[in-house]
Structure formats: C-alpha cells, structure tokens
Amino acid sequence: MPRSSNKVELASVTDESGNAAEYRVDFNQERHIINGQLPDGVYNLNVVTFHDDQDGSIMRPDQLTSVKMGTVSFAVAGHPVTDLKLTTGPVAPIRVHLNMPESLARQSGTGGRQMPPVFVNFTHADGPAQELMAAGGAAQDMLTFLPGGTGRYWANATTERAGICVGSFTAGGADLGREPLTLSPSSSTPQLELTLRDDCAKLNLTLPYVAAMETPGALTTYTVYVVPDFESTATVTPSTLRAGSGATASFESLTPGSYHIYVFTEPVELEYHNPAALAALSGQAVTLSPSSSNDVVLEVPQP
Secondary structure, three states: OOOEEEEEEEEEEEEOOOOOOOOOEEEEOOOOOEEOOOOOOOEEEEEEEEEOOOOOOOHHHHHHHHHHEEEEEEEEOOOOOOOOOOOOOEEOOOEEEEEEEEEHHHHHHHOOOOOOOOOEEEEOOOOOOOEEEEEEEEEEEEEOOOOOOEEEEEEEEEEEEOOOOOEEEEOOOOOOOOOOOOOOOOOOOOEEEEEEOOOOEEEEOOOOOOHHHOOOOOOOOOEEEEEEOOOOOOOOEEEEEEEEOOOOEEEEOOEEEEEEEEEEOOOOOOOOOOOHHHHHHOOOEEEHOOOOOOOOEOOOOOO
C-alpha cells in the first residue's frame, strides 16, 4: 500500500545577504499569507514546498522531485508590503558522499550490509541558531537531501554505531569544520565528502572524590562538554554528572586528537567555532590516541 503524504509549505525571511533575519514571521499555509513585522531594509522571502510522508519518516530520494523552492526580494520602507509575486521551481538536491573505513567497506562488499546510520545537519552560522536541514540513515555510500535556505551554515555529523566516528567533512576540498558551507540559489553546491573512521577513542570521566560526595539536602550537578581542539564537524553533546549518583560518564566513538574538557554547574551555550571564546575559558586538556580508552578525573568548579 503506498504511503499517504501531505503537501508542506515552509517560509522564511533572510536579509539581502541570505542570512537569517532576527525577526519572526508567521506563515498561514491554508491562506498562503505571511505576517510579520520587519524594520526598514531589504529582505528575501524564501518558500519551500514538498510532500511529506504522514508517518514522519525521512524523505526518500524518489520524493525529491516533489520539492520546489522560490525566492523573491522586497524592501520595507515605512509601510506594509503586499502582493509579492513568487514563483517556485525544482531545486537540485544536496548529496553527501560517504567514505567508509576499510573494515566497513569489506563488510558491505561481501555481505551486502548497509553503512552505519549517519546523521548530518546544518545550522545557520549568522544570526539566531536555526537548523537548515537534516538527513539520516545511510544506503550504500550516499546521503541525499535538500537545501532549505540560503546563507552560511555550519555542518554537523554523527554516527550511531560504536567504534565509528567522523574523520573529515569537506565541501569542494574545504574543511567544513573550519569554515561554513555557503548556499545560494544562484550557485551549485560543491561536492560534499564525509569520511568515517574506525580507530576511534573512548573517554571515561569521573568526578573527584570530594565533588562526588553528596551534600545533605543538596544535589550538585555538573555539565561536561568535550570539545576538540582541531577543526571538527562532529556533534558536541554535553553530559550531566551528579554528585552522589551518576558521578561518571563515558564518551565513546571520539575522533582521535587533542581535546579540552569544560565543566560547568549548569548548561551553557559554548561557541565551539570561536577559538577566542574557548581560550577565555578554563578547560582540562587531554589527548586521545587512536583506538585508546582514557580515564580522566575531572577538575570541577569550586563552589
């Protein structure tokens, strides 16, 4: 039985450089009306339409032909803007080529097994944090998904198989851990290459004895971030350690290299791509060798 689908329309506003505007707009799909308040300036209205499976599954490659996108520029100069004319047309999908470790390549070649689940997403590098697109699942050696906007975007990639980690992620040879990917309706997307590796490291973290002891009437928690010193598109996921219970945490499938461990008494917004901001913080340095398991006692903030 074929899956049922419904038409989805998404609208966003960017500045004239394609960066996400810091002002929210509301899109009424039924009436095709966009409402919002914008200061004087020049903007782009971007609209994407596609058919989405009602079961919430990831869009299949054969559905990509249903996606259309359109952009129109407009100026706000002290009065409402109405009757914008926008035409949508087909857009070229973005394809990420996956380079497998030799061990996985042998498995795929002999047993016909699929790649480990790989997840890729892009978030806006300028203005408010905004996820542009996401793709998951891996069939053979290619991920296929669609652009959802214009501007500069940081890439993030992760896998869900123990022992497999991200090696490098490039666009036309440029390291996406060092510089964002620039998307524009007027130019094609460069070749994207995501390389995986199977010599990943493990990091076991433990609270020091004094911090691990639970204080009567209070439960101290620590939020830990393990941030690579090298350019990386691997997702940085914090872990919470609790005094008295849950005083240990393990980070598996880390790309070998040098890291800094940052510990806070509450979650924070770390600027992972801003070396100057990270250098201003007090972090604990650690170097992870390929295929190693490392035990570290944390240096925690003093109360």
